[in-house]
Amino acid sequence: MRSIWKGAITFGLVNVPVKVYSATEDHDIALHQVHDKDGGRIRYQRRCEVCHRVVDYEHIDRAYDDGERTVVLTEDDLKTLPEERSREIDVLEFVPSDQLDPIMFDRSYFLEPDGSSAKAYVLLRRTLEATERTAIVHFSLRQKTRLGALRVRGKTLMLQSLLWDDEVREADFPALKAGIRVTEKELSLSANLVESLSEDFAPADFGDDYQRELQTLIDAKLKEGESVDTDATFGDDDSDAGSGKGEGEVIDLMDALRQSVDRTRAAKTKKKA
Template sequence: MRAIWKGAVTFGLVNVPIKLYSATEDHDVSLHQVHNADGGRIRYQRICDIDGEVVAYQDIDRAYDDGERTVVLTKDDFDALPAERNREIEVVEFVPAEQVDPLLFDRPYFLEPDSKSPKAYALLRATLERTDRIAIVRFSLRQKTQLAALRVRGDVLVLQTLLWADELRDAAFPALDEPVKVTDKELELSASLVDSYSSDFDPSEYTDEYQAELRALIDAKLEAGDAFDSAETFGERVEPETGGEVIDLMEALRASVERSRTARGTTNDTAASG
């Protein structure tokens, strides 16, 4: 695997240097669009609306249009944003796992310790396990501020991005407002059906049948000679180019706890005086 991001998980004054890896991969068969008359590959070009010229990717900026005016944002503009320069995964709170709605879960990533000593990494992992909590964190990735859940999977820390609350739609269906009578007999029969299907979930028992059948079809066409030279049709393929250490971990922990207690005490005093 290749790391896609490097930074550090921070909670209090504790700094855990890490590398970020995508935890998933796409297994779909890659297909191209071709002309059905001669098998020639269909290619898409970036055309400028004003001069009709083909624009190279490196010459493309992004823009926002409010309906009346357009603001162009360059790469330098994005790089100058403070959030984009920040390489920290900041722990904002530790919460029980059941409080996070599974609908909010998005993309998962593996975290690897990026330090000569993985002790800080192991400490964070053990802390999450002992307290039976997940960490809610905030960080920036690919020009977007992300909210994520940090949890333990085996010996590895897993970071799973979360949707923002306003990205989750409300499910308002009129049919569900109508009262429905479910009899005890119906419920008993339904429960029996559930029992007949009951098992322990093993994801390795399931396969993507469509992709398997598509691969078998492609292999059969290749075996039958129903193919043509890719280099002649598509042209030659060009491959794309391809934290600091914690000086005193215990002292950082003590200072973090004391700072948290002080902050809570100040908050409580303010609330009491109010």
């Protein structure tokens, strides 16, 4: 991995130099657009609306438009902002970890100790573990001021950028305002279904089926010289998908819960056998 940023965690008089790394990566297969008539590549150009020329990135500035006037901001202008020059991950407060709503989490970054001694890094990590707290921090990255959560993941400190409070929408759905009665029997059956599906979460047990099937399709087309039939690639499908079975069928909630519990239990029994 290559670090994307260097800085220091600061709280009180403590300074912890760190390197920042992206914690996640995208494995989606990259596709581009082509003309369906001749397969020609479709490209988007950065064309100036005044001189009508295609413009390179190095000659592109940013601008703010208020509807009547436009203010152009150059790279030099943006570099004069104090926040952009800051290389500190400033701890604002330490909060109970369970108070953070996952909806606020944005991007994740690993922090590596930068320097000859990692003692301050390890001390902070162990303190967060012992107190079961997360540090709320303020930092700047890629021309944007950010709020972040500094927490522990294994032996590593992880920084997760947080959405600002006004970036999280309120869910106000009329259907949930009406008084909906749930019986104790329904609740009990629902709890049984949850119990029957309860497992310890193992991320490695799950994969992106769409990307795997897409790669299979691409490989088949390459092997067959672009003249393969999609149905032949994946073989016969014996499922009822698309057959229209069950369309419009309304199942009673209690029956659906009972059937779900029974099927799940049967599947578990078969799996253990």
